[in-house]
Amino acid sequence: MESGCWHVEKRVGLKSDSFRKDNENVLETGCLSIVVLGASGDLAKKKTFPALFNLFRQGFLQPDEVHIFGYARTKISDDELRNRIRGYLINDKNASPEHVEKLSKFLELIKYVSGSYDSEEGFRLLDKEISEHELSKNSVEGTSRRLFYLALPPSVYPSVCKMIRNFSMNKSDLGGWTRIVVEKPFGKDLESAEQLSTQIGELFEEPQIYRIDHYLGKELVQNLLVLRFANRFFLPLWNRDNIDNVQIVFREDFGTDGRGGYFDEYGIIRDIIQNHLLQVFCLVAMEKPVSLKPEYIRDEKVKVLQSVLPIKDEEVVLGQYEGYTDDPTVPDQSNTPTFATVVLRIHNERWEGVPFVLKAGKALNSRKAEIRVQFKDVPGDIFKCKKQGRNEFVIRLQPSEAMYMKLTVKQPGLEMSTAQSELDLSYGQRYQGVTIPEAYERLILDTIRGDQQHFVRRDELKAAWEIFTPLLHRIDDGKMKPLPYQPGSRGPAEADKLLAKAGYVQTHGYIWIPPTL
Numbered sequence: 283m284e285s286g287c288w289h290v291e292k293r294v295g296l297k298s299d300s301f302r303k304d305n306e307n308v309l310e311t312g313c314l315s316i317v318v319l320g321a322s323g324d325l326a327k328k329k330t331f332p333a334l335f336n337l338f339r340q341g342f343l344q345p346d347e348v349h350i351f352g353y354a355r356t357k358i359s360d361d362e363l364r365n366r367i368r369g370y371l372i373n374d375k376n377a378s379p380e381h382v383e384k385l386s387k388f389l390e391l392i393k394y395v396s397g398s399y400d401s402e403e404g405f406r407l408l409d410k411e412i413s414e415h416e417l418s419k420n421s422v423e424g425t426s427r428r429l430f431y432l433a434l435p436p437s438v439y440p441s442v443c444k445m446i447r448n449f450s451m452n453k454s455d456l457g458g459w460t461r462i463v464v465e466k467p468f469g470k471d472l473e474s475a476e477q478l479s480t481q482i483g484e485l486f487e488e489p490q491i492y493r494i495d496h497y498l499g500k501e502l503v504q505n506l507l508v509l510r511f512a513n514r515f516f517l518p519l520w521n522r523d524n525i526d527n528v529q530i531v532f533r534e535d536f537g538t539d540g541r542g543g544y545f546d547e548y549g550i551i552r553d554i555i556q557n558h559l560l561q562v563f564c565l566v567a568m569e570k571p572v573s574l575k576p577e578y579i580r581d582e583k584v585k586v587l588q589s590v591l592p593i594k595d596e597e598v599v600l601g602q603y604e605g606y607t608d609d610p611t612v613p614d615q616s617n618t619p620t621f622a623t624v625v626l627r628i629h630n631e632r633w634e635g636v637p638f639v640l641k642a643g644k645a646l647n648s649r650k651a652e653i654r655v656q657f658k659d660v661p662g663d664i665f666k667c668k669k670q671g672r673n674e675f676v677i678r679l680q681p682s683e684a685m686y687m688k689l690t691v692k693q694p695g696l697e698m699s700t701a702q703s704e705l706d707l708s709y710g711q712r713y714q715g716v717t718i719p720e721a722y723e724r725l726i727l728d729t730i731r732g733d734q735q736h737f738v739r740r741d742e743l744k745a746a747w748e749i750f751t752p753l754l755h756r757i758d759d760g761k762m763k764p765l766p767y768q769p770g771s772r773g774p775a776e777a778d779k780l781l782a783k784a785g786y787v788q789t790h791g792y793i794w795i796p797p798t799l
């Protein structure tokens with residue numbers, strides 16, 4: 283590597299250490315059919331097809347191996363589907379002749395099949411189309427790979443899985459495979475999630491089921507294990523002796539944005555905290571896994587989830603932004619929180635007494651997601667100027683991916699006074715010219731490669747619902763009410779009070795600004 287110049291390996295052929303040894307006989311090449319169920323929907327056009335296109339552009343999906351099928355009830359032609367998604371795959375900034383050419387090649391790979399989610403007819407037709415494609419590639423029956431991506435409301439997962447199992451699976455096991463990707467929300471509480479898991483579990487084996495949580499595909503979330511376990515800096519500090527409190531925060535500066543009907547049924551805890559923030563929490567708090575094998579990592583995640591104490595009502599603040607119920611799909615009397623701060627406490631040797639504050643909100647004053655680890659005060663302060671803030675280690679997940687350490691330094695100059703500063707690793711500056719992959723892109727590639735490290739295992743999901751179900755039921759029963767807050771604000775003031783009560787000390791007069799190039 284030349285100094286100051288970063289070299290990025292092409293990922294084709296690179297195998298992560300996390301690949302399971304018992305995966306070795308499973309085909310990673312050969313005919314691949316990717317079926318996007320719910321192809322007419324929002325997620326498919328905004329995330330799934332763009333991720334597939336990005337993989338295609340970079341050579342991870344080979345035109346001589348891959349075919350992509352859209353499936354939904356809406357009656358449209360292949361070209362109509364292509365036209366619906368085209369605008370999400372190209373824009374003014376990237377419309378180079380090369381991009382345009384790749385796009386038209388990618389769109390040619392897409393076929394659309396219309397059918398319902400519970401009819402034999404539709405899935406037989408889908409199977410016929412897939413088989414024709416496999417034959418056209420001279421694929422021997424049973425050796426081909428079939429990936430079904432359920433970009434659908436969870437209510438139809440059981441019937442869709444049954445239809446796939448009965449009519450559209452890879453026919454026999456000659457090294458080929460069938461995998462199912464399911465989206466969140468996976469259930470609404472412990473009971474419904476377990477029911478759904480049982481229904482799907484009767485049809486597919488756990489290694490075939492990929493429960494996607496796109497936060498696990500974000501670059502800085504993927505970096506957490508490396509940071510924690512490959513750096514001597516952190517090993518001795520990452521515990522209750524040194525860390526005072528941890529915040530895991532998600533903020534959005536827009537409201538439910540046309541998804542009010544969906545959102546009102548779920549609320550911010552089910553939409554963001556129980557899945558995205560809790561997954562991040564696991565990676566921050568879990569013990570070191572035996573190795574990077576997916577099962578070892580997921581074992582550790584389950585253990586830390588099972589060590590979380592029941593949530594106390596006095597350690598929860600709920601909010602609902604003013605104007606939320608103006609959406610015609612939201613009931614006027616809705617009790618659904620659009621904001622929540624929840625303190626989690628872990629009953630184990632490493633974390634006893636350290637609050638983990640999980641905060642998420644819609645229609646706030648900014649859009650960002652970050653992890654903020656605040657250290658305890660330095661004992662025996664000899665610098666009397668009272669400017670010392672606490673050390674903080676911040677991992678900015680988005681936007682402007684970065685990690686920085688807030689620390690106290692001598693103010694440059696003749697006087698011996700202290701000032702707050704930072705050690706800053708801002709990705710935009712440090713990794714110029716490196717494109718950070720989209721979370722969905724990375725996770726879909728993992729499903730093709732059969733790597734479940736960044737997917738949620740059934741027992742992990744159960745443990746996650748066990749933490750939140752009692753609280754969610756109290757909210758659903760109207761026993762806890764959200765406080766109103768102004769759109770564009772920080773959320774209810776009570777949340778900041780709870781944060782201070784949990785021990786967070788704000789450093790006044792200091793703010794980190796992402797460096798510009």
Ligand SMILES: NC(=O)C1=CN([C@@H]2O[C@H](COP(=O)(O)OP(=O)(O)OC[C@H]3O[C@@H](n4cnc5c(N)ncnc54)[C@H](OP(=O)(O)O)[C@@H]3O)[C@@H](O)[C@H]2O)C=CC1
Pocket residue numbers: 320321322323324325326328354355356399432433434435436437438465466467
């Ligand atoms: N949109 C997003 O940003 C995100 C979505 N998700 C999850 O992804 C999944 C899909 O989300 P999204 O694309 O927004 O959902 P949509 O509401 O857009 O639904 C996707 C497709 O499913 C079909 N559909 C919708 N409602 C029903 C129903 N009641 N019964 C049967 N079919 C139905 C429709 O296709 P047709 O009528 O043509 O069959 C629709 O185009 C959900 O589980 C969602 O929670 C997760 C993260 C982000």
Ligand SMILES: O=C1O[C@H](COP(=O)(O)O)[C@@H](O)[C@H](O)[C@H]1O
Pocket residue numbers: 496534553554651
């Ligand atoms: O899963 C969801 O995530 C998005 C936020 O995702 P991000 O990658 O942009 O941070 C959120 O808007 C949506 O409500 C939720 O369902």
